[in-house]
Amino acid sequence: MNNADLIIATLKANGVSRGFGIPSGNVLPLMEAMRSGGVEFILTAHEGSAGFAADVTGRMTGTPGFCIATLGPGATNLATGVGGAFLDRSPVIAITCNLNTDQLGRRIQMWIDHHALFKPITKATLKLEQGCVAQTLTQAIALALSEPKGPVHLDLPEDVALAATNERVAAPAQPAKLAAAADAALARAGELIATAERPIAVLGATAMRLADPSSLRTMIERHNLPFATTTMAKGMIDEDHPLALGCIERACRQVQRRFLHSADLIVGLGYDTVEVEYEAWIGNRPLLQIDIEPVDVAPSVNLIHQVTGDFDSSLARLCAMPAATNRWSSAMLAEHRRTFQTALRPAGKMFTAYAAIDAVRRALPREGLLAFDVGAHTHQIASQWSAHAPKTFHITNGWSSMGFGLPGAIAAKLARPEAPVVCLLGDGCFQMTCGEVATAKRLGITLPIVVLDDRWLALIKVKQIRRQLPLYGTELQAETYREPPAHYFGVPALAANSADALESSVTSALAANGPTVIEAVVDSDHYLDTVYD
Structure with a gap:
């Protein structure tokens, strides 16, 4: 077995069944390992497409998407798709197949510093070196799958890919677990929701990565919270739901803003400001943020409380709290939906x-x-x-x-x-x-x-x-x-x-x-x- 075989066996052991990319001579060792190792290679027309396909694979399956490119222009093309996985937080393993180790850093055709290229758009960029390939790859997979999820880049010199190895396939990667939010923080969130007269929840991109998506609907229904979504969170709760208000900050955004401004509390549930910053639309409405990390807001945002920790855990504990009531009526919400869709x-x-x-x-x-x-x-x-x-x-x-x-x-x-x-x-x-x-x-x-x-x-x-x-x-x-x-x-x-x-x-x-x-x-x-x- 060579290191290319080890890489593919390790990916397969972690649930990866296909990879997207474009070949070159440097990529052939990895492609041959895919053929013989039972991981499908899918030829795309452009490396950027390979990155986007890996992104969607990761977000849909929960296992890392996998994309491959050659050095230089292959890597720069791939970077467009990998950057998408970074800002949209999809787990991806991106491998660039490079020159032989002794040629790295020289002024040789197509060579650039891949680590410098991928550093700003990945969670990490790592070297695959003889003797620690399985360890490095398993570390990369665990990192890609740990919240906030995202892509990890690995650089594979051709001589390392071809070198024989005695390493064994490691046990499947274990992503790090987020700590649960503090009890006091959640208790205060429950109080704010219970005392609000016109609360509105806004579901964001973090909700896409819930282990139990049904808990989102359970929490919304328990506290009778009308909810809007960002673009990425559409469908996390059926948009035919009587509490649904539609998507914010896209077409007819002013209709949505006017309705949001009638709330006395905005509850951000997994809201990620990378989609659209709060200050663009929230006005002076009080904000309660519940997410996996501290919220990124401008000083103008009226942030009154936030809950930071494992999102599944936070939702489960909110579901266990006494049901809240508010002044919203089904007729008011239905009329808003009609107004929005007509506009x-x-x-x-x-x-x-x-x-x-x-x-x-x-x-x-x-x-x-x-x-x-x-x-x-x-x-x-x-x-x-x-x-x-x-x-x-x-x-x-x-x-x-x-x-x-x-x-x-x-x-x-x-x-x-x-x-x-x-x-x-x-x-x-x-x-x-x-x-x-x-x-x-x-x-x-x-x-x-x-x-x-x-x-x-x-x-x-x-x-x-x-x-x-x-x-x-x-x-x-x-x-x-x-x-x-x-x-x-x-x-x-x-x-x-x-x-x-x-x-x-x-x-x-x-x-x-x-x-x-x-x-x-x-x-x-x-x-x-x-x-x-």
Whole structure:
């Protein structure tokens, strides 16, 4: 056995079943170990996509996602996806396959300092050295899985990968456990919730990583807390719940802000300010924060109390407290939901972006998964889409990089092959990652890829208009739109230029034996009113 074999055996012992990447000569020892060791290598079109796919794998499965790249430009490409896992806190093991040890640090083709590159965007960056490979890798896995979760980078020189080893596969990694919050801190939180007349909870990204997601709903229902969510926390409680208020700080954010400002207590449940800082929306409302680490707020935020410790433990103890009552009525909450959803869909004569999103939602079964990308459509989808279960709504919010949607959808389908999955992205994002259509084809996965084509980088166009700047450098296509090509890389491409046609096309694509690209030409002018209301 060589060290490459040991690495793969160790990853497999920790639940890793696949890795994403692009090969080079330096990567071949690790790829061969994957082939012989039973860990699938998935060829992507770009290393950034490999990182995003590993991110979604980690957040969905609870085991580390795995991505691989060569040195130099392979590593810099991979860094985009790894950075997403860092700010969105997904467990990932990222391995760069480097030159031989005696060549490191020299001015040799493609070499850069990988540790300097990955240090700001990982929990740690470690060297894999002869004699301590299993120990270092197990340490990396434990660190990736310890809260706050995140990526760990490992650098593997080719001579180390090929060297024979007598090391044995270590026992599976044991992530560190967070201490429970102090009893007094939780008791005070319970008092604040019990005495508030109009409390509102806001669920955040930490909730995605709960060991027992059902405790979140139990706590909300016990204390009759109306709840809003951040983008990342959508679906942690079914958004059809009568206490649900919708997503904050995306489309029609002012509608949400006005309602939040009617509260006399905001309860942050796993709220991570990387999604949107409190000071952007909370005003002078008192804040009770319950999370795994101290909250990051500006001095202007009225933070009256915080509970810091293991989030599952905190929720379980809040669930055990006497039930609280407040002055919210179901009629008030239902009226707000109607107001919010109506504002998201202003009158329009053309095939609007919001109508396309609704059509996709109707076609995808309730239990289906959505992965989407970054742009103006992100805001519209986050506010408009109804998510009904945990880990069915995938986006990068902390990192907010274009290019996430398609590799994220591929990873989601591989993680849950029995579930229907749809990818929804804008035309700008599709231009960046259309090569991953070929990845989906090679894998033979059923995946509708819906492209909202409005010919612009619409989010930046809206910002240009808001700032009274001329439209410059944001138009993707000037000529009159024509029908899509018959296929992309052998994947059929369809046009769907009405809501009914799109719903029908997505429904058919969900029954196909492989991926399908569906191009919907939409009118996105309403983004000016909904995305930045």
